[in-house]
Amino acid sequence: MGRYLLRRVAQSMVTLVLATMVVFAGVRALPGDPARALAGEENDPARIAAVRAKYGLDDAVWLQYWHYLTNSLTGDFGTSVRTNIPVAEMLKSALPVTIELSLLSLSVAALIGVLTGVLAAVRRGHPAEWLSNAFALLGLSVPNFWLGLMAILYLSVALAIFPASGHVPFFEDPVANLHHMVLPALVLGTGLAAVIMRQTRSSMLDALGTDYIRTARAKGLAERTVIGVHALRNSLIVVVTIVGLQLGALISGAVVTERIFGLPGFGKLTVDSVFQRDYPVIQGVVLVTASAYILINLLVDLLYSLIDPRIRVQGEAA
């Protein structure tokens, strides 16, 4: 286990450094720079030059990268070119929002997805399966932004059940916080729920056709135990992998969802800072997102090896 872990961590570090390099070069390849974006419609060359000088944008690119890397290691991400607010502070305020949104969406997705998936597999050929399938098809094909707008239009404007947008920090007022989070989590979770549903359904169908299930049934185990303990547990391996892989999609979905619902999270921060060419913010965001993504994949791998010991053994042997 130790060697496997070590190897995976080393791989992750290389991925992380590569990710920062790609993004660093990528944002600089875009036309315009933070100084120009900041000036907006007012084009004063002297001022643009002063801003460039202040943020070291005139330095050689490798030098800028080196500063970014070494400063990041000490936790100094610089300050936003646009607002002069320290990037670390911006990340600190945005991170909890996105984590909460992701966790809530994931819970929503897992709950709906696994339940409907199992239902569709067990009640094969029944209306319950058709309904579950219809739901999955809708969940997959309806775009996030449309669903979000419809939710606002019907649940906020017409029925006034949930607020249309905004955010209250959890520790300030947990009830208001959740009230604001319901719609975004539902909207973001729906697509993922559909993916989970389809995956659970097909894995369950595979599992239900296997010999050990027949054996379990032959032993006279209750159907609930057969499905819940034997079939579902084995099906979940694939589902957990899919969920891990879908986290990337969840983060990119969060970009849209956060913008629609005005949630001050990572997605919104990323898009806004790319439009503003706010290099320090983009770099900070990417570093944290890439780290999180890599960490999650690492955890999924480890979780995977806990659920199915064969993987760990193969990993050790390699």
Added chain:
Amino acid sequence: MTHPRLVRLLGAALTALALAACSSVGSDGSTSGSGKRSDDVGGTAQGVKQGGTVTVALSAEPDFLDPTLAASLYSRYVFSAMCEKLYDLDKDVRVVPQLAKSMPQVSDDGKTVTIALRDGVKFADGTPFDSEAVKASLDRDLTNPQSARVSELGPIASVEATDPTTVTINLKTPFAPLTAVLADRAGMVMSPKQLKAKGDDFGNDPVCVGPFKFAKRVPQNSIELAKDPNYYDAAKVHLDRIVYRIITDGSIRAANLRSGDAQVADTLGTDDVPELKKDAKLQVLESPSLGYQGVTFNVGNIAGVGKPTKTLNQPYAKDPRIRQAFEYAIDRQALVDNVFNGQFDPACGPVAPQSEFSSDAVQQCRKYDPAQAKKLLKQAGVPVPYKFSMLTSNTPATLQFAQALQAMVKQGGFELKIEPVEFTSLLDQQDRGKFQLLQLGWSGRVDPDGNITNFVGTGGSQNVAGYSNPALDKVLEQARQSQDTEARGALYGQAQALLQRDDPLIYLYRQRNLTGVAKQLSGVQVYSDGILRIAFAGFKS
């Protein structure tokens, strides 16, 4: 962009195309639209109670909350409740005193401007407001390397604190726009104590004189202001708190207004306005803007803006008749009617009609005449249709406008290729002169000089056309130096004639400031400068 909106935009674009193709509307430029609307800039607070928090849905995030460094328009919305200026505007776009006691005294040679200040005023941190504070703020505006105020403040030689309530500004050359400039961010006075404590980070915790003071900012999300007990006219302030929430999508801003999550929303989309007007709980304020939207020809920007210019080796750059033909091919009224539901106004020049410097000469306009356009193209000896490309930003409304324009100028013998790019890329290409025609506008300033000289004057920092005309430069310089409103107005009339002859920039339309306000709120005002004035509003009792 949203689905319903996409459908609506496509529908409107198709209508515009169809109408333009028939060339049957507004051929004299005087059809429906502008006549049907009336301005509503809002009134003062009536029958309001004390207290309450107002939520404003703001269309873009302000940049620095630092009057010296701020470049974004949206910072001005927040400043208007928090940082008072030496001068302000009234609803008729005339400059009036705010922190100054009266209008400035200008010496006969126009080079010395004396400003008397209000007594007994305190900053939000309790320190006294005096001439030293004004001097400190102006000096910072003039000397901070990252100041966005240097070019607008013009030829200031020095600032003196003559006595505690008098400031004297010495100019190198007479500069009439100064008073109007001091009615914007350059006229905001910052607390010297806070400036000393925070330096370049002043904007993270700004302290000025104002009805409200800075309370909190959540990056990308919101800015909160709280009532300032130190304000000299505190009796006029009714609200406890103002929360500006950043909501960039127009239809979501409108939805927040309708659901009651926000009580004010700026820059409404022209396609959302009819629906909002039907809502009994809401009203829509509208005022004509001081800015303009137009298309700029790259005539001489070969090496980047600010660098020496040279006429481009392109027929349209060498021969003004082609540019004039392009103007003849545009029916401005039909454009605004079809693309913006008639909610914006056609514009022919850089000075808005509500300006005190406006006149018939300033508003003179080339009438829509596609036959004349074709005739001029023929005289210029270029193949018809004449092909060239237009750089434009990729926002839905801009694209829709570009497509309608494309369809329209076809009648006049032009084949326009649209090149949409993202906004910052557009600015970059604009600066480097990598365009033939460019669609972009200007938010507008009170003094006409701020809307003309930088854009078409030789060497102007925003002269992206690379245009140079010594005769025009002379007229603009005279207008800058004259203190006489009438004389200046006449000079801007001459400038307009010169501009029309060369057409480096074709002015097309003026936006209107469309602001949604809940009817439970009284005292919200939006004048021509577009700034949201909410500090003295209150909830109706």
